[in-house]
Amino acid sequence: MVARAKLIGWGPRVLYLGPAFGLTPHRNATAVLAVALDGKLEVAGDPAKPDGAWRSARSVLIPPNTLHHLRAAGGRSAFLYVDPLSRDLAALEARMWEVTPRAAFDLTGEAAVIEVLSGLAEGRIADGDGRKALTELLGIGTRADPDVRILSALRRMRDQPDRSHSMAELGACAGLSASRFLHLFKAETGVPLRRYRLWNRMGAAVAAFQDGMSLTEAAHAAGFASSAHFSTAFRDMFGMMPSELLKGLEAAQR
Numbered sequence: 001m002v003a004r005a006k007l008i009g010w011g012p013r014v015l016y017l018g019p020a021f022g023l024t025p026h027r028n029a030t031a032v033l034a035v036a037l038d039g040k041l042e043v044a045g046d047p048a049k050p051d052g053a054w055r056s057a058r059s060v061l062i063p064p065n066t067l068h069h070l071r072a073a074g075g076r077s078a079f080l081y082v083d084p085l086s087r088d089l090a091a092l093e094a095r096m097w098e099v100t101p102r103a104a105f106d107l108t109g110e111a112a113v114i115e116v117l118s119g120l121a122e123g124r125i126a127d128g129d130g131r132k133a134l135t136e137l138l139g140i141g142t143r144a145d146p147d148v149r150i151l152s153a154l155r156r157m158r159d160q161p162d163r164s165h166s167m168a169e170l171g172a173c174a175g176l177s178a179s180r181f182l183h184l185f186k187a188e189t190g191v192p193l194r195r196y197r198l199w200n201r202m203g204a205a206v207a208a209f210q211d212g213m214s215l216t217e218a219a220h221a222a223g224f225a226s227s228a229h230f231s232t233a234f235r236d237m238f239g240m241m242p243s244e245l246l247k248g249l250e251a252a253q254r
Contacts, residue, residue: 005248023239029199038075149174161204
């Protein structure tokens with residue numbers, strides 16, 4: 001039986017609920033809050049050394065573009081990918097009991113957050129009500145005042161995920177040199193342009209699949225050369241193959 005998975009859109013955020021799918025070491029383009037709904041998560045002390053020490057926790061916050069390796073003994077997990085232009089990361093870090101360079105551990109009010117996430121996963125709580133409750137519990141939702149030139153570039157990429165959007169093109173549209181644009185983009189989002197562009201395309205591909213396209217069609221619509229290219233990039237960023245996620249989403253719709 002295929003384990004059920006659920007994706008909830010939340011403006012520029014994405015909330016995933018479901019199995020952890022045997023994650024491999026990877027880097028997310030944005031910060032992610034991982035919460036074990038059943039049991040605990042384990043975090044590798046050094047992702048490059050799988051035989052090294054692991055730390056156990058119910059909730060873990062991973063900074064953007066940070067190599068990490070999570071594993072779950074079983075059961076469901078929640079992954080909240082935050083808005084890179086908001087104060088989400090700072091708000092979440094302030095609610096973690098311990099912050100290290102690689103990860104932050106143990107969310108304040110963890111039990112209440114797990115209850116809401118479990119309710120969303122089980123359909124006991126409506127998506128809108130869950131988003132509202134999590135906004136209050138996590139203290140997120142306030143946006144910083146982003147540079148309008150970077151905001152315009154983000155909108156351009158979101159509206160046209162299939163285009164390459166070179167740094168020269170985006171810089172010219174912002175009235176900046178390519179090098180100045182790259183520096184400002186990372187300063188505003190915390191993520192290199194290339195990583196964000198991949199993140200944006202992956203979101204577009206998953207949305208296209210949910211709208212009825214095949215995996216190959218969705219990959220092409222989002223600007224990937226092939227479904228194999230999409231699968232490799234997806235695994236590098238999320239630590240699992242997209243086919244695993246998509247099967248879980250399909251199972252939830254039956």
